[in-house]
Amino acid sequence: MPLLPARFAPLSPSARRYVTAGLAALSVAASMCARADTVQDAGALIKQGKFAQAQELLDKALAQKPSDPQARFLKGIALTEMGKTDAAIGLFQKLTEEFPTLPEPYNNLAVIYAQQKQYDKAKTALETAIRTHPAYATAHENLGDIYARLATQAYDKALQLDSSNSSAQQKLALIRDLMGSPAKIGKPVPPEPVKPVVVASAPQVPTPPPAVIAPPAPAPVVPTTVAAPVAEPKPAMPKPAEPPTQPAANETKKVATAVESWAAAWQRKDVKNYLAAYAKEFKVPGGKSRSAWETERRQRIDRPGDIEVSVANLKVSVDGNRAVASFRQGYRSGKLDINTSKRLDMIQRDGRWQIVQESVGG
Helix, strand or coil, rough: CCCCCCCCCCCCHHHHHCCCHHHHHHHHHHHHHHHHHHHHHHHHHHHHHCCCHHHHHHHHHHHCCCCCHHHHHHHHHHHHCCCHHHHHHHHHHHHHCCCCHHHHHHHHHHHHHCCCCHHHHHHHHHHHHHHHHCCCHHHHHHHHHHHHHHHHHHHHHHHCCCCCCCCHHHHHHHHHHHHHHHHHHCCCCCCCCCCCCCCCCCCCCCCCCCCCCCCCCCCCCCCCCCCCCCCCCCCCCCCCCCCCCCHHHHHHHHHHHHHHHHHHHHHHCCHHHHHECCCCCCHHHCCCEEEEEEHHHHHCCCCCCCCCEEEEEEEEEEEECCCEEEEEEEECCCCCCEEEEEEEEEEEEECCEEEEEEECCC
């Protein structure tokens, strides 16, 4: 089941502080530049997974300016990745109190709450983020995933109270079909650190020295008695043929075609080709055997009623014989109409791209 995709947008421009350069404030400007560089270095360390080192740099920056929202935001991400969730929650909550118009701290709080399965708190945090910035697409998408998780809990509860409720069984099965295997909350992408704007004077361009015109060289004297031999022009050497380049774009296209074929087979209920899209190394969700998983998939796909499966915003990255395809998946069956993010990890076998792992939110 999905939790939240791993996307965290950078802090909005309202959080940025700029240094006003002046003759009497040169030392202050230099200090601010150094602090911004420290924050930038910390952001790079977070991207490299060096969270403890990033925290050390951020603590130094915050010692100079404790209220800096950029450094605090990055520190919250580092704390989250190191498993210090209570400290991260306190930091993000403080940011929402001091900077209530920034949606990113609310979004990060929602990620932590979802990790703790506190979906009501995650829902509230995301709704607040959307109220502050209605066009914040990340929060809208995350909220959709939270709604799907809450719906799953509600259907589970309904079946606990009435195990013969076929309607709840069908809806729960459809959501699980759509979501695939349970997705882990991805690592947040730290925002780009803010650097103060420093206006530098234009460099002085030195005037080039006057050009010295050399006298023309005397023409060589050719003896009149002997004719100079005329060299025959050599035939132009053919340009060596360039070695054929590996068409990486072709592999990307093949992966995209494989994804489209997988979705098309699912939609037309072609179970044979649908299951053939999964490699023998496919990580079956829930610890089931491959045969049990295939039987369950076949039963669900063969149920009465049409299925509509769509793939949008497909992005493919290829690395040798492995690839990752991420996209927005639409699923419609009966009254159920869900759209969510999906990731397929794929491998190439005998010139064919197949799925080895399926997850939501990646």
